[in-house]
Amino acid sequence: MNEVLRIEGLKMYFGGLKAIDGLDISLYREETLGVIGPNGAGKTTLFNVICGVLKPTEGKIFLNGEEVQGKSSFEMARKGVARTFQISKPLRDISILDNVVASLGINEYTGFKSLFKKSHSKETVDKAMMILRRTGLEDFKDKKAGEVSLGYLRRLEIARALAINPLLIMLDEPCAGLSNFAINEVIELIMQLKEEGKTIVLIEHNLPISMKVCDRIVVLNYGQKIAEGTPKEIQSNQEVIEAYLGEDDDFA
Ligand SMILES: Nc1ncnc2c1ncn2[C@@H]1O[C@H](COP(=O)(O)OP(=O)(O)O)[C@@H](O)[C@H]1O
Numbered sequence: 001m002n003e004v005l006r007i008e009g010l011k012m013y014f015g016g017l018k019a020i021d022g023l024d025i026s027l028y029r030e031e032t033l034g035v036i037g038p039n040g041a042g043k044t045t046l047f048n049v050i051c052g053v054l055k056p057t058e059g060k061i062f063l064n065g066e067e068v069q070g071k072s073s074f075e076m077a078r079k080g081v082a083r084t085f086q087i088s089k090p091l092r093d094i095s096i097l098d099n100v101v102a103s104l105g106i107n108e109y110t111g112f113k114s115l116f117k118k119s120h121s122k123e124t125v126d127k128a129m130m131i132l133r134r135t136g137l138e139d140f141k142d143k144k145a146g147e148v149s150l151g152y153l154r155r156l157e158i159a160r161a162l163a164i165n166p167l168l169i170m171l172d173e174p175c176a177g178l179s180n181f182a183i184n185e186v187i188e189l190i191m192q193l194k195e196e197g198k199t200i201v202l203i204e205h206n207l208p209i210s211m212k213v214c215d216r217i218v219v220l221n222y223g224q225k226i227a228e229g230t231p232k233e234i235q236s237n238q239e240v241i242e243a244y245l246g247e248d249d250d251f252a
């Protein structure tokens with residue numbers, strides 16, 4: 001099996017708070033790995049460490065066999081690590097199309113210089129349009145990102161992730177706060193990415209969604225892995241059920 005990402009003995013401490021406390025995780029090509037766990041379990045912190053926003057306190061991260069822990073988020077994006085945010089962070093004052101063009105720029109220009117170019121090559125715009133079609137955003141291309149609803153922003157984030165031609169896509173609660181209709185649209189998009197053979201890590205607090213979408217699930221609690229397995233194995237794991245007890249989400 002082709003290991004895209006390997007995490008070994010990862011720790012991320014904030015002072016005395018052990019947000020990640022000795023994690024080992026592997027992710028294989030074309031796999032969709034779910035990361036679940038109660039609020040505060042360390043899921044977002046894990047993403048921040050993998051994508052270079054945070055430097056880990058200890059441990060190693062290998063991307064396609066190369067040691068990458070501690071590299072900047074820009075370097076990690078260039079290496080093909082794409083992530084979306086629990087709280088959407090598009091460039092709000094520019095159009096949906098330009099948001100995707102700017103992300104394409106990570107491969108084609110340095111930094112965000114692409115944003116300040118007056119015109120882009122037809123090839124770049126065509127590429128951006130193709131991504132907007134894939135993510136169902138074509139009709140909204142001229143709207144400013146700050147003007148569209150959260151469901152579209154989440155899809156825009158996925159579009160921007162696709163624009164860097166990612167080795168792996170990390171989605172942080174892409175369905176949080178959405179209507180059932182918008183949730184189904186995001187799930188459909190993720191299923192489509194899976195069919196295209198993308199390698200995905202999905203943080204999802206809503207268990208039925210991760211059960212449906214993921215091939216394998218890792219369960220975190222207090223920064224540690226308390227279980228790992230197929231959705232079916234996870235669903236019947238007593239420790240997992242206990243970690244979730246007292247939360248008001250359904251465990252279906
Ligand atoms: N930058 C930070 N500084 C201090 N504490 C943090 C920081 N980021 C996260 N934490 C803490 O780390 C723990 C894990 O948070 P987080 O990774 O956001 O959990 P989750 O995404 O699973 O809900 C929480 O206790 C949170 O308060």
Ligand SMILES: [Mg+2]
Binds near residue numbers: 043
């Ligand atoms: Mg989180």
